[in-house]
Amino acid sequence: MKCAGFATVPLLLAGCKGPLSTLSPAGPIAQDIAWLWWALLAGAALLALLVFVLVALSFGRPREVPEKRWTFGLGVWFSLAVLTLTLAAALWVGERILPHGPALEVHAHARQWSWTFSHPGAQGPNEAEGVLHIPAGQPVDVLITSSDVIHSFWVPQLGGKMDAIPGRQNRLRIEATRPGTYEGLCAEFCGLEHASMRFEVIAHDPADWPPASLPVSPPLSPPALMEAPRP
Amino acid sequence: MIPNDVAAIPPNPPRRALHLHRELDIVWRNGPGLWGQITSVSHTTLGLRFMGTAFVFFGIGGLLAMLIRAQLATPQSAFLDTALYNQIFTMHGSIMMFLFAIPMLEGLAMYLLPKMLGTRDLAFPRLSALGYWCYLLGGSILILALLAGVAPGDGWFMYTPLSGKTYSPGINADVWLLGVTFVEISALAAAIELMVSILRLRAPGMKLTQMPLFAWYILGTAAMMLAGFPPLILGSVLLEMERAFGWPFFDPERGGDPLLWQHLFWLFGHPEVYIIFLPAAGVLSTVIPVLSRTTIVGYGAIVAAILGMVFLSFGLWVHHMFTVGIPHLALAFFSAASMLVAVPTAVQIFAWIGTMWRGRPELKLPMLYVLGFFFTFVMGGLTGVMLAVVPFNWQAHDTAFVTAHLHYVLIGGFVFPMLAGVTWWMPLMSGRRRIRGLGESAFWLILIGFHGTFFLMHLTGLMGMPRRIPTYADNPEWMLLNLSSSFFGFVMTIGFALFTIDLILQAGFGKRSVRDPWHAPSLDWAMALPPPNYNFASLPGVELQKAGAADAMLKLARGEGFLPGAPRGRREILVTSVGSARPEHVALLPFNTALPLVVAFAICAFVLLMLGGFYAVAPVALIPVAGLIWAWARRAVAAVDAAPVEIAPGLLLPVHPANGATLTQSGLVSLLFANGTFFASLLFGLAFLTLVSPGPPVPAWQADGTVLLAAIAVLALLAAGTLGGRWALARVEAGQPAGAALIGSVVANLAALVALAALALGVLPDPTRHAGDAVRAALVAYVGLHIAVAVLFSAFALDQARRGELNPAHAGSLRNWGLWQRYTLAAAALATAALWAQELTA
Amino acid sequence: MRRVGGMGWLGWLIAGPTVWAAAFSVAYGLHGLGCELGWPALSLGPVSLQRVAIALPSLAAILVCLVLLARVKTALGPEAGIPRLGLWIGLIATLYTMAPVLVATSCRV
Known part of the structure; x- marks a missing residue:
């Protein structure tokens, strides 16, 4: 059980699952980050324990303290070693989840307070309000734009988040291993209805891609998308 | 001629302490009654007042936090409407940062530094008072706006374009921009005078490398404030210009860039965390060795750690912007720097634990808070390292995980040490002992309440709950987590209420404390309780600085140090050289005056006119400000014909420096340094808008x-x-x-x-x-x-x-x-x- | 350089971290500029102009720190301890923050 990290709270043992939980990943990118998190948690728990034990031990009788061993040995070299390891892992996973190589491109356009998505269909781009269609089992690059304030595109089970910034276009890679419906939300505070800016990602079986049942709409043309700046 | 070796200067002959006290008290004390409070420029009075006012704002901010927790306790609460909820979380963050944390540390530093450094006041007493009034008036504007329902509601980070005129048309955002900038005058004022006081007012012979660590911490803090606040002030000024006059700095359609705001804001915002942490760490470095009955482990290493933090913390700001679409390499720079800044933190943590190992720690009340600090801050620091990991940040950013992390850091790294400090120095500030039992109960309630609120909030965030949402009807899996956070939030509040009651009881009804109750080595305890405005009847030389508070006290009170008494009826202090603290000249400090309040009112008039949208008239309000500053300079103590003063037998010092800078010059250099960062930020803005920003x-x-x-x-x-x-x-x-x-x-x-x-x-x-x-x-x-x-x-x-x-x-x-x-x-x-x-x- | 305290000592104290700060700012600025001007595509032997441009200020900073480290003892005598730590901070911080230049993807993809 991966929730063992929180085993101190038996009540919540089963509670790590959820449609928005980063701890129940549904694709390789979210999975990479989840593994990274469990590794970080294990390391952090050990380090915290070390410090707490050292503090507890100080309540004994006075001892000789080699100053340099504490300040430089523990303080500098030990922590630098741990941090270097962490940084290396961070860079490695960071490069893995970057949008390298070819991928299907879809668009996510945010405004107060809704999302418009589009994906390439058989007869041109398909547009949908609040629902993003993607094929399962292959990487998808979401091109994220906004026409008013800053929003943030986030589907916790499929990958990290990326801001939608007016005047810019950002690219985020996501991937769903299996077909299904995944929940997403706006993560950056964007005004009154920020909380209701939810959406869905439907991952289709690759055999059924592009899905035929969806209505075909004219190419996406909100003003800010048309003048979307250099990628 | 001034001898090179301060220790070789002969002592003054002892005199009657009571006689000296009367002579000094007449010159240095506040006037009677309310008017005396208004006109006071004493660092003791103003330091206490800063801390007291900050505590009131802490109460208000805490109340707002309770409203947030009440709203979030159930998934679909109709307790607050969304607009009000947005105002409340915005104000909670803004109050805790700008009206509690910063003024609290300023107050503590102002109160303590002259006492620790062995002098009688800060370098610019009227500036202390001006800072306080700007803080009080600016803070009041924000609170009144909250009561009137026009408080800012765009988040304490005020991201553009949401905070621009198009999406926030009311005066709410202007309240934040103008009110907070008004308050920041006090931060700059405090930074300048703390800096100058540490560098120029140390007791004769107190080398930089021998001064109490607390002073090193505040020196670092002051330097960071001088470099960190200008970008925020610049950002606020630019955004206010955009809102008031339509200058499109952040408007993407007219070539502006919302990311410029984020850069300027976090260029301040991240160092800010360390500005808050450093003084708290200073308290820990002061309290831990004394309560462990030993000396600090690794003085030099700690000074180097402070130095490292001061600089490295300016290389982290982009880690608040990991999801804005910056290339991985640039993120990696900041990720690496964010990792690296954990090293000086670790050095200090291990130095403190080493100190406790070397000594025999006593479980007195301040030590309980020190333990609370270790327990809380270490976890907050570790989640901080996690957040510096870019891929993990992409998941955790803007979720409750970050809310939990930042409260672990700020309450663990600032509030617990401050509570340790308050309980530590309460006998000094009030002259009384505390009532047993109450403080311990408050500690346990705060500790349990805190971890109950925030520990599981990490999980809430990992399960996808974003920040700043008022309802979560579709996510029953977050319900129990939120309910328990809310419950324990109220436990914590009860703990803080109990802490406040304990303070009030101690100040009002505690038994009189003996002098130097902790047997401290530092000069802050080498005085009567509560301390008189002049602190020391005579200023300590090298020998008395090292003697320990108990032994130095009597000799100082009898005038055996330098510059005893106030025989000339003037407020005299010693100005010393930057590095080795050789006495250079005697400086005359100003008497009590209401001028700072008048200047603050004049600035307030300008702020209110801007707030009201009277842009044509507002600049006119700057004329009285300029006039009053002129009067301020004219009323600086003129001693055109002052004769040299004998500070020790046979040692005459001029009242104006024959060579070396005046205090005012040192202050001006500090101001110009801050001004230079402001200008550099503006040039950065120019380059950013010209080169990086997309758009036309x-x-x-x-x-x-x-x-x-x-x-x-x-x-x-x-x-x-x-x-x-x-x-x-x-x-x-x-x-x-x-x-x-x-x-x-x-x-x-x-x-x-x-x-x-x-x-x-x-x-x-x-x-x-x-x-x-x-x-x-x-x-x-x-x-x-x-x-x-x-x-x-x-x-x-x-x-x-x-x-x-x-x-x-x-x-x-x-x-x-x-x-x-x-x-x-x-x-x-x-x-x-x-x-x-x-x-x-x- | 004055031996006894004063601004000279303070100058030595902040020298190391200041050198780091300068290198860090210049590297970050050059990185942004290089991405705008397409430096990653221009190769100089085995590496791109981009990586060379970003690495150069750091190498310079490391050099400066080393030179100062060699001189600090003669300049400050018994007071050299903490400034020397400051120079080490500058050196290590430069090495550490610039290490990602070798591996991370430079510009937006």
């Missing part, structure tokens, strides 16, 4: 030869003003009249101002057209403001010459003006070059 390119200015000529004319006139000032100083130093040179300088400066105004009004493109035009106009306005101040400086010197107040020993105003003038000339030249470069790239 800057339209060509089509500047022709007349523009170039006008720019050269402005620079030449400023140079002439500078030379005139130099010439005047040379003549005054030679004892000759300098009137002609001064008149020439004033005229040159005035002409420069007129030329610049003609340039700005005549040929500058409309600043509302494009962000490039706006930032160009902002640069010109910056230079114009500096020339205007230079005019005032030169006119002040001319006025002094006319009154016959300038002589070789009293030419400080000429030197100060020279500093400002040279800075203005350099800034004008740099601005010209920058605008030239902008033209070339456009």
